[in-house]
Amino acid sequence: MRTTTKATLAFCLLFGLASEARADTCDTIRNTEPAVKQSFWCAQPWIDFYWDAYDFDKGDWDDGFGWEAACDLRRPLARTFQAIQLVNYASPNEAIQTSDFGGNILRWGGNYTIREFDELDARCGDGAKRAHTVWGTFIDNYTELYIPFFYNENVVERAGTLIHEARHADWCGHSGNDGSNACPAKSASCDEKYLDGCSGFASPSGRGAAGYQVLWLWWYAFEADAQHSSSTMKDFARDEANRILNTMFDVDPCFNITSNGGKITTC
Numbered sequence: 001m002r003t004t005t006k007a008t009l010a011f012c013l014l015f016g017l018a019s020e021a022r023a024d025t026c027d028t029i030r031n032t033e034p035a036v037k038q039s040f041w042c043a044q045p046w047i048d049f050y051w052d053a054y055d056f057d058k059g060d061w062d063d064g065f066g067w068e069a070a071c072d073l074r075r076p077l078a079r080t081f082q083a084i085q086l087v088n089y090a091s092p093n094e095a096i097q098t099s100d101f102g103g104n105i106l107r108w109g110g111n112y113t114i115r116e117f118d119e120l121d122a123r124c125g126d127g128a129k130r131a132h133t134v135w136g137t138f139i140d141n142y143t144e145l146y147i148p149f150f151y152n153e154n155v156v157e158r159a160g161t162l163i164h165e166a167r168h169a170d171w172c173g174h175s176g177n178d179g180s181n182a183c184p185a186k187s188a189s190c191d192e193k194y195l196d197g198c199s200g201f202a203s204p205s206g207r208g209a210a211g212y213q214v215l216w217l218w219w220y221a222f223e224a225d226a227q228h229s230s231s232t233m234k235d236f237a238r239d240e241a242n243r244i245l246n247t248m249f250d251v252d253p254c255f256n257i258t259s260n261g262g263k264i265t266t267c
């Protein structure tokens with residue numbers, strides 16, 4: 001059931017309330033991770049491939065955001081690439097072509113983000129929101145990532161947020177926090193049900209952004225390969241999935257997951 005408030009939000013999402021903050025207006029270096037950590041994602045051919053695949057632009061990622069130092073994990077760009085690596089390679093049976101959507105979401109989630117994101121931009125944001133996606137006809141479509149995404153989320157959470165925003169970029173808006181059964185978080189980012197969470201003009205059916213995020217985190221906990229996970233990272237996936245399951249659906253999904261991808265019935 002849609003409410004006036006939600007219709008207004010959908011309108012804003014559809015027609016865009018873009019942040020105009022410039023990349024150089026916020027202090028972007030916030031953590032103490034090593035300046036350069038040699039990893040797969042910071043090899044030049046890989047950076048070139050994903051720079052194009054996600055339509056990064058220099059003007060959206062320079063001025064301290066990392067264009068000048070793509071491997072510097074203190075900067076937003078490298079921290080985004082780190083999450084992109086998980087999204088594309090954590091499956092033990094990873095897809096080798098971007099057109100491959102076979103298997104589970106851990107396998108095709110990366111290809112889904114590549115297909116759905118129109119462009120990925122870095123912005124300061126308001127200090128609270130992690131990311132925002134604008135979609136619709138006759139307007140510029142884009143996804144903005146903000147300071148809390150870069151620095152308040154661990155890499156597993158960042159990967160889950162990319163999956164969440166990609167679902168928005170597929171024209172799926174949130175359907176929850178309405179009526180008599182508002183979600184525990186009382187947030188506009190809630191969905192109605194775990195298996196049914198999209199709303200808005202021309203939206204797809206089925207799982208919404210929160211449902212996609214949980215499903216990816218669940219598969220990550222269940223079978224992410226050793227090269228792209230650790231027990232700590234699987235704990236991160238469990239905690240993030242359970243936070244969403246327990247607070248972001250109007251209808252309680254009645255389960256939580258364990259750090260190895262098990263399922264616990266909660267009601």
Ligand SMILES: [Zn+2]
Pocket residue numbers: 164168174189209
């Ligand atoms: Zn959302």
